[in-house]
Amino acid sequence: MERMPRYLMQLYRFKTAGIEQVSSQMLGDSLRVKDTQIRKDLSYFGVFGKARYGYNIDFLIDAVEKILGLNHQYRVAIVGFGRIGRALAHYHGSDCHNFCVQLIFDTDPAVIGEAVGAVRVEPMDQLEQRLAAQPVDIAVLTVPEEVAVEVADRLVQAGVRAIYNFTAAELHRYRDVFIENAQIAYGMFKLAHRIAGYWPRKR
Amino acid sequence: MERMPRYLMQLYRFKTAGIEQVSSQMLGDSLRVKDTQIRKDLSYFGVFGKARYGYNIDFLIDAVEKILGLNHQYRVAIVGFGRIGRALAHYHGSDCHNFCVQLIFDTDPAVIGEAVGAVRVEPMDQLEQRLAAQPVDIAVLTVPEEVAVEVADRLVQAGVRAIYNFTAAELHRYRDVFIENAQIAYGMFKLAHRIAGYWPRKR
Numbered sequence: 001m002e003r004m005p006r007y008l009m010q011l012y013r014f015k016t017a018g019i020e021q022v023s024s025q026m027l028g029d030s031l032r033v034k035d036t037q038i039r040k041d042l043s044y045f046g047v048f049g050k051a052r053y054g055y056n057i058d059f060l061i062d063a064v065e066k067i068l069g070l071n072h073q074y075r076v077a078i079v080g081f082g083r084i085g086r087a088l089a090h091y092h093g094s095d096c097h098n099f100c101v102q103l104i105f106d107t108d109p110a111v112i113g114e115a116v117g118a119v120r121v122e123p124m125d126q127l128e129q130r131l132a133a134q135p136v137d138i139a140v141l142t143v144p145e146e147v148a149v150e151v152a153d154r155l156v157q158a159g160v161r162a163i164y165n166f167t168a169a170e171l172h173r174y175r176d177v178f179i180e181n182a183q184i185a186y187g188m189f190k191l192a193h194r195i196a197g198y199w200p201r202k203r
Numbered sequence: 204m205e206r207m208p209r210y211l212m213q214l215y216r217f218k219t220a221g222i223e224q225v226s227s228q229m230l231g232d233s234l235r236v237k238d239t240q241i242r243k244d245l246s247y248f249g250v251f252g253k254a255r256y257g258y259n260i261d262f263l264i265d266a267v268e269k270i271l272g273l274n275h276q277y278r279v280a281i282v283g284f285g286r287i288g289r290a291l292a293h294y295h296g297s298d299c300h301n302f303c304v305q306l307i308f309d310t311d312p313a314v315i316g317e318a319v320g321a322v323r324v325e326p327m328d329q330l331e332q333r334l335a336a337q338p339v340d341i342a343v344l345t346v347p348e349e350v351a352v353e354v355a356d357r358l359v360q361a362g363v364r365a366i367y368n369f370t371a372a373e374l375h376r377y378r379d380v381f382i383e384n385a386q387i388a389y390g391m392f393k394l395a396h397r398i399a400g401y402w403p404r405k406r
Contacts, residue, residue, distance in 0.1 A: 069396045
């Protein structure tokens with residue numbers, strides 16, 4: 001599942017480039033993934049190519065989109081309208097293809113009422129009431145870490161079953177709630193680790 | 204290395220809570236990681252606790268910070284000052300503890316000259332010249348995907364050896380360059396996959 005979004009993006013690039021048939025070899029070479037791995041990944045989800053022909057690109061894009069659940073539309077709430085929340089609201093607010101921002105919350109009176117497309121930022125204390133009236137499939141959590149667990153509790157209590165967590169808070173306390181973590185700082189840490197390990201050799 | 208940043212964050216929380224000694228059991232319970240795994244991870248990097256006592260918290264924080272390379276300061280360039288680039292520039296511009304934003308680039312005349320702290324956004328066509336005068340350790344790549352490979356090529360050519368890639372571009376063509384990927388959209392895809400797999404059962 002880590003690789004599947006990369007497959008899809010590369011297939012879109014092939015499609016844009018006018019390619020009609022794609023082999024696991026081609027896909028593998030462009031992504032530095034072994035072709036056997038690609039065939040294994042796809043066949044795991046019941047997607048098979050033809051020997052010496054590979055896959056028809058439209059068929060394969062359609063199949064991978066279905067695997068990723070991208071044949072549905074998901075209603076999204078952005079919870080926390082700081083800089084990252086704002087970036088995500090605009091990113092998903094402007095396409096509304098698969099992920100459609102329908103609610104935005106923040107505590108800051110200075111941003112409450114601000115609009116992203118047709119969606120206005122609403123006060124955090126109306127979270128429960130608004131989610132009851134307009135349920136969402138995914139909540140994007142971008143509040144300060146100190147309040148992250150408390151806000152996540154409220155989201156789950158209000159019926160949210162999938163949280164995209166941009167805070168460093170550990171949200172594994174819930175049953176039957178899908179959590180995906182995107183702690184942006186951790187990537188910097190990992191680079192730092194690799195650079196610091198390299199420096200002594202370089203010097 | 205996936206777990207190490209999580210260990211550190213939890214250790215900071217313990218420290219804030221006034222805890223002085225921490226066992227692998229405590230750390231494991233709070234993160235839902237097995238204590239044997241934690242001891243294994245730490246001992247891999249030469250960090251050992253005492254039986255029935257565990258680790259002194261300051262010692263362990265210091266050790267994990269060193270593992271993560273956080274005993275150094277890293278010079279950072281933000282390349283692409285869109286919404287995400289802006290969020291990251293402000294995030295790292297305001298602390299400048301381990302990661303210090305020293306250069307920001309964009310092509311848009313409307314944002315060139317804008318300041319984040321003491322750092323001004325400079326035109327992308329001065330990338331090579333500015334990096335030669337003021338080298339950085341990490342470039343954060345947040346340009347549009349269509350130009351991502353081209354800009355990454357220029358960064359590597361200019362001597363950058365670590366790229367934090369926020370674009371969907373595949374940057375595995377370089378030798379001796381550390382690449383960390385943070386494709387924010389992929390987390391949404393993974394949630395979508397899980398939700399879509401759950402729906403048939405729910406309905």
